[in-house]
Amino acid sequence: MSSTEVDAYVETKLQPKYQEIVAALRKLMADCAPDAVECLTHGSPAWRATRNLAVISQSKTHLTFAFERGAEFEDAHGLLEGVGKKTRHVKIKTLDGMNETALRDYIAQTVHLDQN
Helix, strand or coil, X not given: CCCHHHHHXXXXXXXXXXXXXXXXXXXXXXXXXXXXXXXXXXXXXXXXXXXXXXXXXXXXXXXXXXXXXXXXXCCCCCCCECXXXXXXXXXXXCCCCCCHHHHHHHHHHHHHHHHC
């Protein structure tokens, strides 16, 4: 389910070079986590079910797509970064550079962890 507050974020705060990537991530989350609620968390687009599932943040050089329980994932794709106790993230610089297969797997894992 999309959110009007996330729509407003995309229109007013997101760098234009990232709009297509965020649109693709929003579609992936809608497809792979249809029961998740799209919202803003700490001013960034996020998805929540029982707990936070994922959040997008932007920097000057890339978007970060972070998974709240990513440290528990099996990373068969080798794309997850981070060293903390809980969160792992994927850096996305271009739409063409986005690995949809890997992201679908990570989203499925975060949904599974949230449900169990």
